[in-house]
Amino acid sequence: MKKYCFLFLGLSVLLMSCSDDDGIENGPTPDPDPTADVAAQNFMWQAMNLWYFWQGDVPDLADDRFASNAEYTAFLESYPDPRNFYFSICNDHERIVGEDAAIDRFSFENEDYNVLVNSLSGISQSNGVEFGLGIIGESNDVFGFVQYIWPDSDASTKDISRGEFFTRVDGVQLTVSNYISLLYGENSSYTLGMATVENGVISDSSKEVSLTKIENQIENPILVAETLDVNGTKVAYLMYNRFLSSFDEDLNAAFAKFKADGATELVLDVRYNSGGSVNTSRLLASMIYGTNTSDVYVKQRWNDKVQAQLEEEFLTDYFANTTGESAINTLNLNRVFVLATNDSASASELVMNGLDPYMEVIHIGEVTSGKNEFSITLVDDPGNSFVYSSNRENRINPNNSWGLQPLVGRNENADGFSDYTSGLAPDIALSEDLTDLGILGDANEPLLARALQEISGGSAKIDFTVEMPAESFTSSRLHTPMKDNMYLDKPLKFNK
Template sequence: MIIDELTQNFAMKKLLFLFVGVGLLFSSCSSDDNGIENPNPDPPGTIDNALAPQAFMWNAMNLWYFWQGSVPDLADTRFTNNEEFTNFLAQTPNPEDFYFDVLLFEEDRFSFLNENYEELVNNLSGVSKSNGLEFGLVRFSEGDGLFGYVQYIVPNSDASTTDIKRGDIFTRVDGQQLTLGNYVNLLFNGNDTFTLGLADIVNEEIVDNDTEIELTKIENQVEDPILVAKTLDINGTKIAYLMYNRFLSSFNEQLNAAFGQFKAEGATELVLDMRYNPGGSVNTSRLLASMIYSTNTDELYIRQRWNDKIQNQLSAEQLEDYFASTTGTTAINTLNLSKVHVIATNSSASASELVMNGLAPYVEIFHVGETTRGKNEFSITLVDDPDNSFIYNSDRENQINPNNSWGIQPLVGRNENADGFFDYTEGLVPNEVLEEDLANLGVLGDPDEPLLARAIEEITGVTSKRSFSVQMPAKTFVSSRIETPMRDNMYLDKPLNIGKQ
């Protein structure tokens, strides 16, 4: 590893607290302490400020990246001196190109970065500038045209004050027809305000109409991930229904309260709806799994896999997560279920898939929907703070290189369940394939909404007379959740008290 004056005093760190995605905290220690060790020497030399982002990215990825051993340019022996290293960095003057085109492994679909690490950190905690409209984009059968359909509206957002609603179709933004070539610029260009042109479904065709809806983003919009939580009484069977849209640790208590409500209402079954959930906190996924299955803290939920540099320095205590009996402050409300019905689609990723995989050794899972996205890796937030092993820590803002605001979110590990299974990069396949129907999206939480209705049918064993045929499948190729900085991230937030072995 090439270490310049920006990366001194990085030889050995003592691991005190693991908060992957929001931060790993380290403190300096002597060489006989247990902790994360950088096995490479510190050659002399300096790096020009213009190349500081690339130098930071290389050093951080060399230590933490899950596929470090598979990327030749990240090899420990790649450079013999600082001049060679500097020349290598200078070959790619754009930091974004350097990260994506030079450092990433070819199989990596999910590592990302942000020129402003503060924005990155805020987005990962569920705070963003948003108008509250969540949608999917679908390609027309011919040509490069696109249309969008509204999946749901975030409560207390700008969109919630307009007439737009779930199931509405839009084809235009600020008067321009959506295409493969312009949708990113029109919908995700950072503009605070845009106007959508709506359309109707007529004989299974999308036909423009004259209705326009103006939407404006609100600063620091926080979304409650619990969109719907209620208990349905279906012919005497009490079925809890939870529409859960993101794993946010700041809402752990509300999630536990929802399960307390389910218990108080006598629920004996659960439909967990994660059809639009892109992921989030691993610890929140553990708490949710405990609310579903058990508070037995002797049963393993998941085990982490890091690259060889990190894995070999971590103990079983650091690597393993067990089911929880408390949220940290409150006793877990658990339904103690042996079977759970899950609604998941291609928009369901990371921590959503982790819940399903982590529960699989203990609970029968009936999956209605589509094959999930297939993201089984977790990431960490890295910034140019070499004395803290490049790990972001909000208490060290003044230690981050002021000449380099870049933050990176690389994949650094995978989680396996108690059976050792982790290989679902192709996604988790449903028991019952059922796509959303643009012609009949239904109301989320209503027993007649098609995906929920199919889950209820499986629970009750009563076959309805309704047809589950799909007229216009919502074949989403991208969603509003994936194209924003919040995207499909999964991070660990596990406190670890480490002493000498």
Template sequence: MKKFTYNNKMHKRKYKTSYSIIGVAFLFLYGCNNDDDFTVKEDIVVQNFMWRAMNLWYFWQQDVEDLADNRFNSEKEYQDYLAETSDPDLFYKSLQVEEDRFSFSNEDYTTLVNNLSGVSKSNGLEFGLVRYPSGQNIFGYVRYIIPNSDAAGKDIERGDVFNRVNGVQLTLDNYVSLLFGDNDTYTLGLGTFSNGSVMDTNEEVTLTKFEGLAENPIFIAKTLDVQGTKVAYLMYNGFTNEYDEQLNNAFGEFKANGATELVLDFRYNPGGSVNSSRLLASMVYGTNTNDLYIKQRWNNKIQEQFDPSDLEDYFANTVDDKPLNTLNLSKAYVITSARTASASELLINGLDPYVNMIKVGDTTTGKNEFSITMVDDPDNSYVYRSSREENINPDNSWAIQPLVGRNENSVGFSDYTDGIAPNIYQREDYGNLGVLGEETEPLLARCLEEITGATAKGFTPVIYNKKELTGSEMFTAVKNNMWLDNPPRLK
């Protein structure tokens, strides 16, 4: 009997029913029968999609025994295997290697796609969560408020802390259900620092999440005049390609204002579009389209199926067919934190061979793989493309966002799994956050001291700067992912 195997060459199949197994990157061979028109059972349609997409694209495919091309001896064995795990999310997780911290699934691909565009259901409060010095209790601190959100009209602002939701103290066991559960409306109990601990106050704020909140990632773009030096300051909170043109306009203003120094603030930037990172890198370094920015590396199974030229990204000279504005810098400052991830780290690593990137803050997350949004569209190798919405299996709304490759910089470096360490270490003090974009804000002030050579300001006692537990961005559909906008096509 022949082994039930997969061939990684493209092989189109016809639908038998809406639940037919459709081989796009492989060919089922079982027994003496080469007929591939068999039907997958309705209750394992999602698992079938997940397995096939992962078998082809997953970066660690060769390391997962259950994803091997010769894993199954027959069609029945394959389908029985899929049926063993009825929960699609658990099934998807079972296909991942232990070191994979970032692949995830979503039962509604439209929610995921909207989040990739910066549109979500949110009350507009962006916050971090931190443990108390001892015990299980935690508190939240407000990083910033998204404009035009519910929170923007309430009496809450950056630097406020909260430790209760609907009168209940936040703990390690309950914070997920209280803050990120099905309740769209909740009431936060505010607190205050006292001797390094958070104490209750009588103040409360009620917030409601609404659908369709669009966050412009360009939170602050301004030019500072610091002792006669023009410093461009950009607080950029996500690599969202819908705002690339606005980003280019911001750099046009920096140029018009005569900026000769740049501070990129990525402290709350969880990542996003790889192409947006390339465009921003070009705005920093220059429009040298012969200089390699990054190069993609895929799994062993499909690396050679791509045209090599499709795997290389060079610096850009246009944004949406308009000239790209660049500062042509050889040195730049970047504010980082443990929340700085994926496309933010990619930009730092991609610019490193060309620009002296002076990092100020904390060690970054350490996410050096990119992902692709995948849906049940086998004729397009399961890759989501907006132009093919009508081709997605209407009986399967699930999407997966697997890690599928790594981006190396021009000298071949991509090994920053442990994060990118700062040149100047300074973690945020939750009791003294300062006003974002103001010269006195502690992390920006530290960058300006380096730029101007001014003597550091007097010592301010630290109120609370322990490492965060997590943040609000980790409970969005995209979390801290980095994705390819337009993945290359297989040969």
């Protein structure tokens, strides 16, 4: 008899509907001493022992790790801080002891699972400025550079724009040790001290910009969608900044407009897109390539414990002919130009890899992030195999609000390729230039101009020399609850 558990991303929540104790089967697991204060650690171990992609490679997650419940309890108690405990059982000790050999770079957690759930729909507190952070020379001082501004945000009403620089927050110089507290602390408002750059030298200016973070802001991931005329060729340009399923219909509408405009080429700009929904990536790929539902888009690989219990039908994603609400508007292209950088991760890379067996993917930019695994949201609800369900809020342990977003599987394309943990290398290498970031969507913006040059076959001499590469050690998107997460949002189907 088959058993179905549905994992579905709605407007703002992940929903997994199963009857009690009707999820994926796991073998006997240890029980801690009920008098021990280890509710969070116990949940984390039980959930990771079942779902974690590298469960078989982490000795402390082995099914036979503990000879007795007492030994198990002592292990849980050895990490009083649940956060440290979580990372101790990840396949990554870098975040705890500083080792430089992390395999799992992307699993994360939050002490309030509601923050995770909201973030998967793009809901967050934001002032609307997206930026990268770099190091000034050989010092520990940090500078920021504005990449873009959210429309309808607080920043959109202020005198700040793409290409500007800042060095201070509330009069304090940003450094590697204080930037997190100054930019991402509890303060909902702050004032940026702006700066200028000349001959590679960053200098403070007198300009200041006061910004306020607004609760429950939702970013429309479609920043620019327009059709350019390049010597008679209609070129669609899409600046797409997050894979959010709540905007799938908007995305499909943008492709309807591209089709109506007669677009025969596409430049997909995901230079700042750090990921999101796997299903939305499938829909976008279908809008680009085609709607043959017998063509494999990607296949999933879970840990051995989970893989054996999942239906083949569930493990394989095919190209789509519908969003679920409307027919896919596809351009049926045989090539696509993708602008991608070090900030491009997870679902952005998945689109590139998933399309590669079927069409020419011309990657312009930099080596991408290298995030090829997906995650699910786990909470302390053992009756639902620890998978979050909005209609089971009353079943979640009220004494443990922790939520986990661990990597639980890897996607491979139709050719079986998934090994891009070092990132996807560009066909045409070109970094953004901090002295000339340009206007997104403008034909003269350097990365777009380089793609248009390839499309037009133009031989005109265009200088793409980069004077000051946009090298950042982190970005504003990586300090949101969603980070660079790639998550599943489709029915889980088990062979039971």
